[in-house]
Amino acid sequence: xxxxxxxxxxxxxxxxxxxxxxxxxxxxxxxxxxxxxxxxxxxxxxxxxxxxxxxxxxxxxxxxxxxxxxxxxxxxxxxxxxxxxxxxxxxxxxxxxxxxxxxxxxxxxxxxxxxxxxxxxxxxxxxxxxxxxxxxxxxxxxxxxxxxxxxxxxxxxxxxxxxxxxxxxxxxxxxxxxxxxxxxxxxxxxxxxxxxxxxxxxxxxxxxxxxxxxxxxxxxxxxxxxxxxxxxxxxxxxxxxxxxxxxxxxxxxxxxxxxxxxxxxxxxxxxxxxxxxxxxxxxxxxxxxxxxxxxxxxxxxxx
Numbered sequence: 001x002x003x004x005x006x007x008x009x010x011x012x013x014x015x016x017x018x019x020x021x022x023x024x025x026x027x028x029x030x031x032x033x034x035x036x037x038x039x040x041x042x043x044x045x046x047x048x049x050x051x052x053x054x055x056x057x058x059x060x061x062x063x064x065x066x067x068x069x070x071x072x073x074x075x076x077x078x079x080x081x082x083x084x085x086x087x088x089x090x091x092x093x094x095x096x097x098x099x100x101x102x103x104x105x106x107x108x109x110x111x112x113x114x115x116x117x118x119x120x121x122x123x124x125x126x127x128x129x130x131x132x133x134x135x136x137x138x139x140x141x142x143x144x145x146x147x148x149x150x151x152x153x154x155x156x157x158x159x160x161x162x163x164x165x166x167x168x169x170x171x172x173x174x175x176x177x178x179x180x181x182x183x184x185x186x187x188x189x190x191x192x193x194x195x196x197x198x199x200x201x202x203x204x205x206x207x208x209x210x211x212x213x214x215x216x217x218x219x220x221x222x223x224x225x226x227x228x229x230x231x232x233x234x235x236x237x238x239x240x241x242x243x244x245x246x247x248x249x250x251x252x253x254x255x256x257x258x259x260x261x262x263x264x265x266x267x268x269x270x271x272x273x274x275x276x277x278x279x280x281x282x283x284x285x286x287x288x289x290x291x292x293x294x295x296x297x298x299x300x301x302x303x
Contacts, residue, residue, distance in 0.1 A: 021050040022115060023092030023170070024100070026070075027084030028057040031102035033213060038067040041100070044111040045069070051111070056088030057102075082179030082187035085163070089173060097173055099166040104210040105132075106165075113208035114167045121203040123169045124195055126161030128153070128206035131281070132213035140287030141216045141225060143271065143278050151209045152277040158204045159196060159243075163188035165210045172200060186232040193240050219290060226291040230298025237299075256300035264292035 024041055028034050038053070045051045053070040058078050073091050075084060081101070089097055096118050100106060110127065117125040128151030131142040149162050163179070166188065176195055179187040192202055216222050237244040256263075268289045272282050 018049060020052050020093040022096040022098060022111070023052050023054055023089070023094035024098045024111075025054045025056060025085055025088035025092060026100060026102055027081045027088065028055060028059070028102040029078055029081075029084070030059040031057075033215075034102040035067065037100065037102050037104055037106075038070060040105040040107075042067065042069050044106055044108070050094075052093060054088040054092055056084045056091075080181060080184050080187070081163070082183055082191075083181035086178040086181055089170070089178060092170060095170055097168050097170050099163055100210055101164045101212075103213050103215070104164055105213065107209045107211065110208050110210060113205055117203055117205040117208065118167050118169065121205065122157070122201040123172050124161065124192065124200050124202045125167040125208070126158065126192075126202065126204050127165035127167070127208035127210060128204075129162070129165060130209050130211045132211050134213050134215065135217070136284065137216040137218055137222050137287060138214050139281060140284035140291065141214050141222055142212055143281050143284050144222075144226060144288045144291035145229070146212065147271050147275055147278050149204070150277045151206045153204070153206055153275075155206055156204055158202045160189050160192040161202050161204065163191075164212060165208065168195075183232050183235065185229045186236045189233060190236045190239065193236070193243055197240075197243070219287070222287060222291055223294045226294040227298040230295040231302055233295070234299045234302040253300050256296065260293060260296035260300060263296050264289050267292045 026034070026037060026041070034055070038055070041053055045053070054073060055070050056073045057075055071091070073088055075087055079087070085099055096115060098111070098114055107130070114125060114127055126149065129142070129146045129149045130151050131139055146162065172195070176191060176198070180190050183190060196202055216225065268285055271288060272279060272285055
């Protein structure tokens with residue numbers, strides 16, 4: 001569907017002579033919300049023939065008939081999101097790569113703003129995030145993980161960016177080797193730190209917004225998600241220890257374990273008291289504290 005419900009028919013396997021400017025890559029693994037994401041992306045593209053959509057992952061057959069504007073590239077087995085993004089990017093033809101996730105809805109103007117930022121601001125761009133209305137635990141998950149990227153924060157250069165709303169010049173992505181396919185999460189942290197270390201400037205464009213709709217239905221979902229993220233972010237932080245210098249007293253796993261409640265509390269307080277962009281979400285503070293506890297304990301127990 002195009003804008004205002006107009007039916008748009010585009011051939012994703014168009015003549016190879018057509019020059020593709022932008023490739024939009026969406027990783028997925030049996031996502032129930034992929035159809036909504038595709039509809040939002042298709043509305044952004046409208047009748048442009050120089051933009052392609054690539055969906056990479058598993059369980060793609062059921063979406064083909066309803067969203068035939070996209071190219072579907074199946075992975076041989078279930079893979080982590082970074083690996084799926086690499087798989088899709090390897091088949092992309094655009095000089096720009098845009099990434100969003102299958103639980104995200106790009107808002108009107110997203111595509112044009114991401115392209116403009118990539119062309120005029122920096123070769124690596126992250127867009128803003130708005131929170132969906134999927135319930136308390138989903139909102140808390142968003143606040144805990146994405147408070148630095150909410151669309152109410154100012155534009156500017158950043159030390160790292162998030163992959164759920166991410167753009168990069170394809171040549172730079174290929175030189176960097178893409179995402180680390182072995183990481184279950186925090187692969188965006190790893191990639192963008194590597195890019196910055198190699199001299200690339202990373203720009204945050206809050207007006208290029210996606211709505212993020214994670215499916216967290218209870219405290220167990222929230223805890224598992226942030227515990228897993230902690231394990232992987234610990235790997236990344238160890239890999240880039242010169243960038244993420246911990247205070248000396250946290251060099252000990254035992255100290256990290258003992259101090260986890262205090263660290264989680266201080267981090268939660270900083271999010272809500274130091275970042276006005278999420279102050280309206282203060283009712284989620286108890287759940288955000290639990291998410292930060294999960295992260296701290298995961299890092300403390302990480303080998």
